[in-house]
Amino acid sequence: MSTAxxxxxxxxxxxxxxxxxxxxxRRPSARRPMxxxxxxxxxxxxxxxxxxCFLGLYLRPTSDDxxxxxxxxxxxxxxxxxxxxxxxxxxxxxxxxxxxxxxxGLAGVKILPSVIAVTFTVGLVLLGxxxxxxxxxxxxxxxxxxxxxxxxxxxxxxxxxxxxxLLWAPAAISHTIxxxxxxxxxxLAFWTVRQPRAPVRAAxxxxxxxxxxxxxxxxxxxxxxxxxxxAGAGLLALPRLRLARTWxxxxxxxxxxxxxxxxxxxxxxxPGARWRRAQQPPRDSVxxxxxxxxxxxxxxxxxxxxxxQWAYLGAAAVGVLLGLAANxxxxxxAAGWRPGVPxxxxxxxxxxxxxxxxxGSFAVVLGLRSGYGPTGWTYARTWTNYLVPMELALxxxxxxxxxxxxxxxxxxxxxxxxxxxxxxxxxxxALAALAVLVPNVQQLTTATVTRAAAWxxxxxxxxxEAAHGATDVGYRPLHIGSLAEPxxxxxxxxxxxxxxxxxWYDVDRIHRL
Numbered sequence: 001m002s003t004a005x006x007x008x009x010x011x012x013x014x015x016x017x018x019x020x021x022x023x024x025x026r027r028p029s030a031r032r033p034m035x036x037x038x039x040x041x042x043x044x045x046x047x048x049x050x051x052x053c054f055l056g057l058y059l060r061p062t063s064d065d066x067x068x069x070x071x072x073x074x075x076x077x078x079x080x081x082x083x084x085x086x087x088x089x090x091x092x093x094x095x096x097x098x099x100x101x102x103x104x105g106l107a108g109v110k111i112l113p114s115v116i117a118v119t120f121t122v123g124l125v126l127l128g129x130x131x132x133x134x135x136x137x138x139x140x141x142x143x144x145x146x147x148x149x150x151x152x153x154x155x156x157x158x159x160x161x162x163x164x165x166l167l168w169a170p171a172a173i174s175h176t177i178x179x180x181x182x183x184x185x186x187x188l189a190f191w192t193v194r195q196p197r198a199p200v201r202a203a204x205x206x207x208x209x210x211x212x213x214x215x216x217x218x219x220x221x222x223x224x225x226x227x228x229x230x231a232g233a234g235l236l237a238l239p240r241l242r243l244a245r246t247w248x249x250x251x252x253x254x255x256x257x258x259x260x261x262x263x264x265x266x267x268x269x270x271p272g273a274r275w276r277r278a279q280q281p282p283r284d285s286v287x288x289x290x291x292x293x294x295x296x297x298x299x300x301x302x303x304x305x306x307x308x309q310w311a312y313l314g315a316a317a318v319g320v321l322l323g324l325a326a327n328x329x330x331x332x333x334a335a336g337w338r339p340g341v342p343x344x345x346x347x348x349x350x351x352x353x354x355x356x357x358x359x360g361s362f363a364v365v366l367g368l369r370s371g372y373g374p375t376g377w378t379y380a381r382t383w384t385n386y387l388v389p390m391e392l393a394l395x396x397x398x399x400x401x402x403x404x405x406x407x408x409x410x411x412x413x414x415x416x417x418x419x420x421x422x423x424x425x426x427x428x429x430a431l432a433a434l435a436v437l438v439p440n441v442q443q444l445t446t447a448t449v450t451r452a453a454a455w456x457x458x459x460x461x462x463x464x465e466a467a468h469g470a471t472d473v474g475y476r477p478l479h480i481g482s483l484a485e486p487x488x489x490x491x492x493x494x495x496x497x498x499x500x501x502x503x504w505y506d507v508d509r510i511h512r513l
Contacts, residue, residue, distance in 0.1 A: 032420055033420050033423045033424055033427075034140075034143070034321070034324070034325055034423050035142065037321065037423055037424070037426075037427035038140070038142035038143045038146055038321070038325070039142065040427070040431065041143075041146035041149075041150060041318065041321075041427060041430055041431065041434075042142060042145050042146045042149060044431060044434045044435075045146060045149035045150040045152070045153045045434055046149050048149075048153040048156075048157065048434060048437060048438075048441060049117050049121075049149055049152050049153055049156070050117075051441055051445060052113050052117065052156055052157075052166045052167065053113050053114040053117050055113065055167055055444070055445060055448045055449075056109075056110045056111060056112065056113040056114055056167065057110055058448045058449050058451075058452035059106070059109050059110055059113075059167055059169075059448070059452070060106070060451065060452050060455040060456070060459075060478075061106070061109075061455075061504070062168070062478070062479075062480055062481070062483050062484075062485060063168075063170070063483040063484045063485065063497060064170040065102075065109070065168070065169060065170065066497060066500035066501050066503075066504055067496070067497075067500040067503075068080070068098045068101075068102045068169070068170060069102045069105070069106075069500075069504055070500060070503040070504040071083060071098075071099075071102075072098060072099045072101075072102035072103050073102070073103075073105070073504075074503075075099075076099065076103075077096060077099030077100060077103060078099070079099075080095050080096075080098060080099040081095040081096045081099060083095065084098075084272060085270050085271070085272055086270075086271050086272055087271070087272050087275060088272040088276070089267070089270075089272050089273055089276050090217065090266065090267040090268070090269075090270030090271075090272045090273035091174075091217055091218060091219075091267060092217045092266070092267075092270075093214045093215070093217040093218040093263075094173055094174060094217065094218050094219070097173050097177070097218070098169075098170070098173060101169055101173065102169070108169075109169045112169055112172060113166050113167060113172070116166065116172060116176060116177065116180060117152065117166075119180050119184075120148075120152055120179075120180045120183065121145070121148050121149060121152065123180060123183035123184045123187065124147070124148035124151060124152075124183060125141070125144050125145055125148045126187055127183055127186065127187060128144035128147055128148060128322070129141070129144055130187070130190060131396065131399065132144065132322065132326045132399075134336065135323070135326050135327075135336070135399070135400075135403050136336055137326035137327065139326070140322070140325040140326060143318075143321055143322050143325040144322065146318055146321070146430075147315075147318045147319065147321075147322055147395055150314055150315065150318045150430060150433075150434065151315055151318075151388075151391045151392065151395060153434055153437060154311060154312055154314055154315060154391060154433065154434075154437070155176075155384065155387060155388060155391060157437040157440050157441055157444070158309050158311045158312060158436075158437060158440075159309070159380050159383060159384075159387070160305060160380045161380040161381050161481065161482060162440055162441075162444050162481075163444060163447075163448070163480060163481030163482075163483075164380070164381040164481050164482075164483070165381060165384055167444075167448065167481070168381075168481055168483065171381040173218075174218070174219050174381075174382075175219060175221065175222065175381050175382055175384040175385055176384055177218075178215055178218055178219045178222035178226075178385065179222065179384060179385070179388040181211065181214075181215060182215075182222065182226055182388075185208070185211050185256070188204060188207060188208070188211075189204075189208065189249075189252050189253075189256075191204065192204025192205065192207075192208070192248070192252055193244075193246070193248040193249045193252055201248065204252070205251060205252060205255050206255075208252050208255040208256045208259065209255040209256070209258060209259040209262075210259060211256070211259065212255070212256040212257065212258065212259020212260045212262075212263065213259040213260070213262050213263040213266075214259075214263065215259075215260060215263065216259060216260045216261070216262065216263015216264045216265075216266070216267065217263040217264075217266055217267050218263075219385065220264065220267070220367055221363075221364045221367060221382050221385040221386075222385045223260045223263065223264055224360060224363040224364065224367065224385075225356065225360035225363070225364070225385045225386050225389065226256075226260065227256075227257055227260045227261075228355070228356045228359055228360050228363070229352070229353075229356045229360075229389065230253045230256045230257050230260075231253070231257055232352050232355070232356060233249070233253050233352065234249070234250050234253030234254055234257070236345060236348055236349055236352065237249035237250045237253060238250055241341075241342070241345050242338070242340050242341050242342065242345065243338070243341055243345050243349065245338070280371075283373075286366060286369070286370045291369065291370075292366075294369060294374060295362070295365050295366045295369050296362075298365045298368075298369055298374070298376070298377035299361065299362050299365045299377070301377060302361065302365060302377050302383065303361070305380075306383070306387070310433070310436075311433040311434075311436045311437060312390070312391065312394065312433075313394070313429065313433060314429065314430045314432075314433025314434060315391040315392075315394040315395045315398070316394040316395065316397060316398035317398060317426045317427070317429040317430035317433065318395060318398070318426070318430045319394060319395035319396060319397065319398020319399040319400075319401075319402065320398040320399070320401055320402035320405075320422070320426040321398075321402065321423065321426045321427060321430065322395070322398070322399040322402065323398065323399035323400060323401060323402020323403035323404070323405070323406065324402040324403070324405070324406050324419070324422060324423055324426070325402075326399070326402075326403055327402065327403045327405075327406030327407055350400075353389060353390075353392075353393035353396075354393070356386075356389055357386050357389055357390045357393065360385070360386045360389070361383075361386040364382055364383070364385055364386060365377050368382060398426075402422070402426070405422065406419070447480055447481075448480065451478050451480050454476075454478055455478055458475070458476060458478070462474075462475065462505050462507075463505065466505050466506060466507050470507065471507050471508040471509070472507065472508060472509050472510070472511060473505065473507050473510055473511075474510065474511055474512070474513040475487075475498075475501060475510040475511070475512065475513060476512070476513040477512070484497050485497060486498035486501050486510060486512075487512050492509075498510055
């Protein structure tokens with residue numbers, strides 16, 4: 001009987017048509033171009049990100065760098081933290097990180113882009129693997145890595161202020177590092193709520209509050225955006241909605257929001273923040289009709305700039321690849337939504353990123369208008385705080401689309417070509433989005449390397465003059481990244497950049513060459 005059964009199976013395999021090779025209805029031919037596309041995208045996106053890491057070696061002080069550098073050198077980590085709290089802006093975590101990064105001269109500034117890129121990549125890969133497991137498949141590591149690197153490349157180079165996002169340490173500390181911390185905090189949240197031991201969960205909950213507090217005193221825009229996300233997720237995680245079985249997810253979200261609020265209170269009530277508000281000219285309340293209308297116009301201008309860069313669609317394209325790659329792998333019957341979760345709740349979870357990005361971006365604009373006036377929305381380095389969740393949402397939606405398309409049973413002969421065609425199309429769009437960034441990366445590289453050579457020559461001359469007792473030295477502004485350099489204002493007493501440069505070189509003042 002065993003021999004007869006084997007013969008029947010061989011006969012069935014010989015007579016089975018190509019379109020019905022697998023009863024599941026999936027398109028196994030999609031796997032053929034997938035490894036090649038994955039390798040190409042990892043190489044392309046990885047090369048772009050690597051350029052940013054390499055340019056770290058050519059970073060030299062400009063604008064706020066000068067102030068953070070001399071304060072870290074002369075006051076130490078705790079000294080600059082106290083200075084920020086008492087006289088600057090109240091961002092104590094921001095000052096603490098600045099003290100660490102600038103504590104050894106320029107060494108920390110030079111390695112910061114590499115540290116950000118590596119930690120961000122690892123965090124995004126782990127987050128992507130968890131997402132693929134939710135879809136019920138074994139994570140395709142190559143495609144997940146392509147997603148992580150492509151999202152970063154778009155974040156660093158697709159905007160209007162590429163130098164400030166990754167290479168300028170003050171902006172990276174305030175607006176890029178918070179997103180890195182946020183990704184790792186999300187991974188910590190998933191780990192915490194699944195822990196069976198109460199002491200371990202308690203440690204995770206305590207970490208949620210402490211991290212939230214730190215971020216509240218690190219970056220106000222990120223605190224607003226992440227607070228919206230945590231509040232929405234916490235409401236959806238209420239056990240009565242049956243998305244979560246226990247109160248653990250809601251507790252984590254509540255503690256995160258509590259930490260953010262406490263951090264913002266400390267920041268807002270600090271002497272430094274009060275001094276900073278006192279320097280601003282009187283204006284209407286940020287919630288007045290005129291200010292809200294102005295903020296809405298600024299918000300439209302900002303989104304006009306963002307939507308004008310079609311390269312951001314590359315995040316959705318690599319997401320589609322992730323969904324297609326996940327679909328062809330072994331599925332777990334225990335994956336997906338918990339049994340009994342209402343369809344309305346599932347829809348709310350899927351749509352949660354939309355109000356977070358929309359309302360979060362408006363909150364960012366409102367804060368910028370309050371702090372910097374009608375031109376505040378042009379401070380594009382702050383856009384990172386909502387661009388990261390936007391790109392991750394595009395990638396996730398693309399993955400869901402790819403996974404859905406790959407599950408559709410289709411036994412027509414043409415279906416055998418649909419899988420490879422979808423992979424090639426999505427890969428081509430993602431590669432085209434990355435190619436659009438190349439000219440910007442080339443300009444950034446030229447400007448950064450050229451300025452580094454000019455800065456080194458000028459630095460050597462100034463230090464030689466100062467060593468010979470000069471108290472007034474010449475300085476030629478070396479502009480980069482639309483940032484302030486000495487003599488940005490004609491009133492020297494108001495030139496805070498020139499004052500910080502003088503402090504850095506231990507001279508009384510500088511004059512323009």
